[in-house]
Amino acid sequence: MGLLQYTPDAAEMADLRRRQAAFDRARREESRRNSWMAVPALAPAAAIAALEGGAILAAGAVRAAPRALARAASLPKAVPRPLSQAEKQIIRAEARRRYAAAAGTPASSWGAQVHHRIALEFQHLMARADPNRLANLLALRQQAHSVATNSWAAFARGLNGRTPTQAELVAQAMKVDKLVEPFILRARVARPGPTPPRPLPKK
Amino acid sequence: MLTLSYAIRELERRRLLTHSRAGSGNDFVLRVEALIGAPLPPEAIELYRAEITSIGEFAAVLPAKRGSHGWQAGADDAVRSLLHVDALPLFFDGCGNLFGLDLTAGASRRAVYFFDHERGFAKPEYAVGSSIPAFLLVLADHDRAIAERWPQGWELEIDPDLDKCPRAPPIWLAS
Numbered sequence: 001m002g003l004l005q006y007t008p009d010a011a012e013m014a015d016l017r018r019r020q021a022a023f024d025r026a027r028r029e030e031s032r033r034n035s036w037m038a039v040p041a042l043a044p045a046a047a048i049a050a051l052e053g054g055a056i057l058a059a060g061a062v063r064a065a066p067r068a069l070a071r072a073a074s075l076p077k078a079v080p081r082p083l084s085q086a087e088k089q090i091i092r093a094e095a096r097r098r099y100a101a102a103a104g105t106p107a108s109s110w111g112a113q114v115h116h117r118i119a120l121e122f123q124h125l126m127a128r129a130d131p132n133r134l135a136n137l138l139a140l141r142q143q144a145h146s147v148a149t150n151s152w153a154a155f156a157r158g159l160n161g162r163t164p165t166q167a168e169l170v171a172q173a174m175k176v177d178k179l180v181e182p183f184i185l186r187a188r189v190a191r192p193g194p195t196p197p198r199p200l201p202k203k
Numbered sequence: 204m205l206t207l208s209y210a211i212r213e214l215e216r217r218r219l220l221t222h223s224r225a226g227s228g229n230d231f232v233l234r235v236e237a238l239i240g241a242p243l244p245p246e247a248i249e250l251y252r253a254e255i256t257s258i259g260e261f262a263a264v265l266p267a268k269r270g271s272h273g274w275q276a277g278a279d280d281a282v283r284s285l286l287h288v289d290a291l292p293l294f295f296d297g298c299g300n301l302f303g304l305d306l307t308a309g310a311s312r313r314a315v316y317f318f319d320h321e322r323g324f325a326k327p328e329y330a331v332g333s334s335i336p337a338f339l340l341v342l343a344d345h346d347r348a349i350a351e352r353w354p355q356g357w358e359l360e361i362d363p364d365l366d367k368c369p370r371a372p373p374i375w376l377a378s
Contacts (some may be wrong), residue, residue, distance in 0.1 A: 085319070085328050085377040092298040093349040096260060106297070108260045113299050121321045143277045146297045149320045 019104055025103045027134075081124055088120050093136045102134055103186075112139040112185045117173045119152045126166060144183035148176045205362075209250050209312065210336035214258060219343045221257045226253035227268070234266040234274060238282050239291065239306075244313055246335050247291060247304055258342050264292040285324055290316065292340065293335070302331055302338065305370060314368035329377035331366035337362035 039093040083091070095114045107114050114124075115138045116131055123131050130136075135143065155164075155172045164172075213222035223342050224364040231251040236243055243251070256263050267278035285292050290303035305313045305327075315338035316327030332338020340361045348357055355375045358365050 085317070088319070089374060090349055092300075093295065093346045096297045096346070097350070100260075106260045108257070108262050108297050109297075111262070113295060113297055115299065117323050121359070141277075142281055142295070142299075146280075149299060151324075151325055152321065152340050 022104055023102065028102075029101070071134050081144075083120055083123055091120060091123075091131050093146060095137055098132050098134065099137050099139065103139070107139040107185070110139075110185060112141055113179075115140045115145050115148055117177065118169055121152075121156070122164065122169050125164065126136075136178070138177075139185040140180055140183055141185065144180045148180050151176045151179055204295055205334060205336035205340070207246070207253065207336045210339045211255070214339060214343055217343065219259050220255060220339075223254045223256050223265075225254065228254050231266055233308070234279075235282055235291070238266070239286060241306075243291075244304075244306070246313060250293065250335055250347060255339075258294065258339055259346065260297055261294045261302075261342055261345070263294055263335075264299075282322070285318055288318070288324060288326060290318065290327065292318075293338075298360050302342065303327070304335065305368075307370070314369070314370065317374075326373040329374040330365055330371050331358075331374075333362050333364035333368055337365070341365075 092114075095116065096106065097106075099114045117138060118126055118129070118131065119138045120131060123129075152172065211220060212263065228251055231254070232243060232248050235247075235251065235366065251265075256265070264281050265278065266282055267275040269275045281292060281295075285301060285303045288303075289306045289308075291306050292301040292303045296302065296303045296317070301318045301320070302315055303318050304315050312334060314330055315332040315335060317329050317331050318324040318326075319328050322328070332341050341358050344353075344357075344361070347353075350365070358373065366376070369378065
């Protein structure tokens with residue numbers, strides 16, 4: 001017996017193309033917003049360029065570095081203290097908005113919550129990393145989000161008041177990723193359902 | 204004084220409120236009372252009977268039926284998640300946090316507070332409504348106020364008693 005092949009009709013294809021275009025627009029917009037994050041990556045190269053007259057750098061990096069560094073000068077300084085509730089409130093509202101823009105629908109519309117991979121309690125230690133970059137946002141149902149929260153709470157307890165390093169925070173985020181990976185919800189991607197029942201044998 | 208029926212009418216007019224209309228209000232009341240092991244205050248009973256499922260993008264914390272018999276354990280856990288701080292979760296904030304009603308014994312008028320999941324829901328972080336109806340109206344404008352950068356304390360226009368809640372200050376005074 002051959003595999004069943006699903007062929008979408010013209011209306012479904014048009015709808016899919018429209019959603020892909022909307023997603024692409026949102027992705028480009030987020031990339032534009034986050035372009036300043038290229039600064040840390042470019043900074044060492046720019047320093048070498050200053051020392052060696054720019055001979056080492058590739059032409060693209062030479063063009064990009066001065067622009068990126070000039071923009072970095074106008075960025076707000078990293079917050080040297082934990083975020084206040086008012087600051088968190090703004091970040092969370094923006095997270096919901098950005099996730100909805102990227103996914104095409106609010107996470108709450110499919111019963112999910114937006115999870116920050118690096119907990120906002122530690123955001124002040126992540127220098128200039130945008131807490132709402134799409135790579136830092138996941139959609140989880142409440143139970144899976146509780147698993148992530150409990151893991152971060154255990155991590156915080158284990159610090160015994162010590163300030164964690166950025167490497168420790170990233171390692172913890174990756175540990176949580178592994179815990180919740182089977183439960184991450186993605187727009188337009190159906191989770192695998194139970195194995196379909198086998199057809200009855202023909203008599 | 205704001206009433207729940209006024210708040211519901213206002214939010215329905217603005218198309219910001221959804222109901223389940225499944226006739227489960229009394230079931231919710233009985234289930235929540237069983238989960239928290241105490242009778243609910245009258246304002247919470249009134250809210251559950253209204254069967255509100257969401258205000259804007261904020262989903263209500265409700266027990267969830269599993270088929271025709273039984274209840275979903277996950278939803279039950281959510282209902283119980285603030286018992287250790289004498290509060291009853293009413294709405295999710297969409298990022299894992301909860302808006303919860305004060306259940307402290309003897310409170311004359313029950314305020315609604317924000318509880319932060321990253322702090323283990325350890326205490327009310329800030330007040331979001333001096334009563335349930337006021338809270339619902341404030342919640343409806345929550346994200347719009349942030350997006351449009353409304354001035355600090357805009358909530359007092361809706362809820363003049365917000366800065367008099369006993370367990371936590373309003374957000375602009377919270378740490």
